[in-house]
Amino acid sequence: QKEVEQDPGPLSVPEGAIVSLNCTYSNSAFQYFMWYRQYSRKGPELLMYTYSSGNKEDGRFTAQVDKSSKYISLFIRDSQPSDSATYLCGGFSGGYQKVTFGTGTKLQVIP
Amino acid sequence: GAGVSQSPSNKVTEKGKDVELRCDPISGHTALYWYRQSLGQGLEFLIYFQGNSAPDKSGLPSDRFSAERTGGSVSTLTIQRTQQEDSAVYLCASSWDRRGYTFGSGTRLTVV
Numbered sequence: 117q118k119e120v121e122q123d124p125g126p127l128s129v130p131e132g133a134i135v136s137l138n139c140t141y142s143n144s145a146f147q148y149f150m151w152y153r154q155y156s157r158k159g160p161e162l163l164m165y166t167y168s169s170g171n172k173e174d175g176r177f178t179a180q181v182d183k184s185s186k187y188i189s190l191f192i193r194d195s196q197p198s199d200s201a202t203y204l205c206g207g208f209s210g211g212y213q214k215v216t217f218g219t220g221t222k223l224q225v226i227p
Numbered sequence: 228g229a230g231v232s233q234s235p236s237n238k239v240t241e242k243g244k245d246v247e248l249r250c251d252p253i254s255g256h257t258a259l260y261w262y263r264q265s266l267g268q269g270l271e272f273l274i275y276f277q278g279n280s281a282p283d284k285s286g287l288p289s290d291r292f293s294a295e296r297t298g299g300s301v302s303t304l305t306i307q308r309t310q311q312e313d314s315a316v317y318l319c320a321s322s323w324d325r326r327g328y329t330f331g332s333g334t335r336l337t338v339v
Contacts, residue, residue, distance in 0.1 A: 124267070150327050159231075159318055159330035160270070204270065212258045212277045212322065214286070219269035 119143050122205055122218030131227050135192040139205035139218045142186065146207035149181050150215065151190045154202045163203075164190065195225045229253075231331035233319050239337045240309055248304045248334045252321030259302050260328060261294060265315040273317075276302065309338045 122139045129135055137151075148167055152160035164179035166172045172179045180189040188205050206217040232251040240246050252259050261273040272286035276296040287293070291309075296302040306313055316335050320328035 122269075152330075159332045161330070162327040165327045206270075212275070214260060214272045214275055214283065215328065216272070217270040219267065
């Protein structure tokens with residue numbers, strides 16, 4: 117079993133929809149969680165960064181962490197075609213420890 | 228520089244040859260990481276360097292893989308006697324705090 121599990125998709129939604137992307141993890145030591153967005157043939161870029169359980173909002177994006185169930189979510193409101201990309205979730209225990217990533221979910225927002 | 232720079236962006240090599248991939252991190256970033264991304268496999272950790280500490284090599288898949296970081300800045304990932312299964316995108320990232328990495332655009336390695 118991978119430490120971070122993520123449905124690979126693809127997930128297709130119409131423009132304007134609310135998108136929910138989810139991951140589960142198994143390592144109880146994870147304290148920090150992040151979401152990256154990766155466009156085709158580009159490096160991943162950091163979208164959201166959260167510590168421990170709770171919600172964090174940034175514009176149209178909300179990251180949610182539930183440590184009790186080891187569940188990580190990213191919500192995208194009013195999705196746009198420019199949101200079409202692969203979304204990677206990751207977790208790590210702290211300091212400069214390596215981030216363990218899921219395999220990524222490919223999202224397509226249809227105009 | 229403004230971002231993490233990786234070179235070459237693409238590399239095609241023959242099976243059995245050695246290759247060197249270069250990463251130039253963001254100035255001042257003390258931590259540097261190498262990951263490998265294969266189709267359907269996600270991001271696989273290879274190695275990381277933090278300041279003057281011994282590198283964490285726990286993700287290197289075999290002794291054909293090695294990496295060094297000179298002067299706390301530029302890093303080179305070397306793959307000896309390349310195999311077809313080494314074909315992947317090799318991503319470098321750097322960081323100066325806990326708030327996530329900045330990735331480069333990667334080197335796409337194809338072993339023929």
